[in-house]
Amino acid sequence: MEQGIQSPARFRLKFNLANGPASAHNRDLQPSEKPAINEVTGWRRLLLWCLALMLRVWARTLRFEMSAETRALLTKSDEPVALVLWHNRLFISGEFFRRYRKDRPVAALVSASKDGAWLAAFYRLIGIEPVRGSSSNNGREAAKLLIEKMREGYDLGITPDGPRGPLYVVEPGVLVVTRRVHAPMVLLGIEYKRAWRLGSWDRFYIPWPFSRVNWRSTVLPPTMADGTKLGADDVRAALLAINPDKD
Numbered sequence: 001m002e003q004g005i006q007s008p009a010r011f012r013l014k015f016n017l018a019n020g021p022a023s024a025h026n027r028d029l030q031p032s033e034k035p036a037i038n039e040v041t042g043w044r045r046l047l048l049w050c051l052a053l054m055l056r057v058w059a060r061t062l063r064f065e066m067s068a069e070t071r072a073l074l075t076k077s078d079e080p081v082a083l084v085l086w087h088n089r090l091f092i093s094g095e096f097f098r099r100y101r102k103d104r105p106v107a108a109l110v111s112a113s114k115d116g117a118w119l120a121a122f123y124r125l126i127g128i129e130p131v132r133g134s135s136s137n138n139g140r141e142a143a144k145l146l147i148e149k150m151r152e153g154y155d156l157g158i159t160p161d162g163p164r165g166p167l168y169v170v171e172p173g174v175l176v177v178t179r180r181v182h183a184p185m186v187l188l189g190i191e192y193k194r195a196w197r198l199g200s201w202d203r204f205y206i207p208w209p210f211s212r213v214n215w216r217s218t219v220l221p222p223t224m225a226d227g228t229k230l231g232a233d234d235v236r237a238a239l240l241a242i243n244p245d246k247d
Helices: 042-060 068-075 087-100 115-125 139-151 174-181 232-242
Strands: 063-065 082-084 106-110 129-132 155-158 185-192 195-197 205-207 212-220
Touching: 042 087, 042 115, 068 087, 068 185, 068 212, 082 174, 087 155, 087 185, 087 205, 106 115, 106 139, 115 129, 129 139, 139 155, 139 174, 174 232, 185 205, 185 232, 212 232
Parallel strands: 063 212, 082 155, 082 185, 106 129, 106 155
Antiparallel strands: 185 212, 195 205
16 A cells, blocks of 8 residues: 655644554554655645545445345455455445455555546545556556555455446456456445436446445356356456346
8 A cells, every 4th residue: 555654743633534553454544654656645635534534424324234145255354355346336335345344454456647646545544555557557567566465465446347437347457366366256236225326437326325235245266167267248247237227
């Protein structure tokens, strides 16, 4: 994870949601001496802190519903996994990791562009370590860093149709990391019972406060029992099956 720049001023105010002692899920939110690249600071960081706090409070009002089998899949943390979800269901990703993956740190790919600095800073505030790169810029370097993170014991958060789409199309490159480390893919099915949808390319979901969220999950191995490698179409079909859209 990119580390925050330690202020030279001894008593400078730090905006950080990582309250309490460091743990696997929030250790990288603690103050650090290492400098960061494209750090968001000052009033911009304060703005992101307020947004992250609002999102965290909002997400905690949601009622998660799932079967016992799904809960067992989502909380199994004896090995690092790739957690795969569609881009338009990202709203509650931080709350999901806090509730069900708190014993294992998580990393996610963030664009290497300047705009990505905002998302990277926001991810750090909600407990997700950003890895800078994209499929179109520094893609090989980003894949290498993600592989290293998984070998260090991190879960990976992957949106196979992000960051620009097309909607519900899985880019083949997302399978490279899981194949290299032989990690299973835990596909997340998220059905918002009541939600607004934005006019963005992915018609992003924003669930109503205090509404219900139905969770489903499917686990795909990096290779099938007969040695056949999973393809992008296989992942897409499995994700579509557990992520119904009402419109």
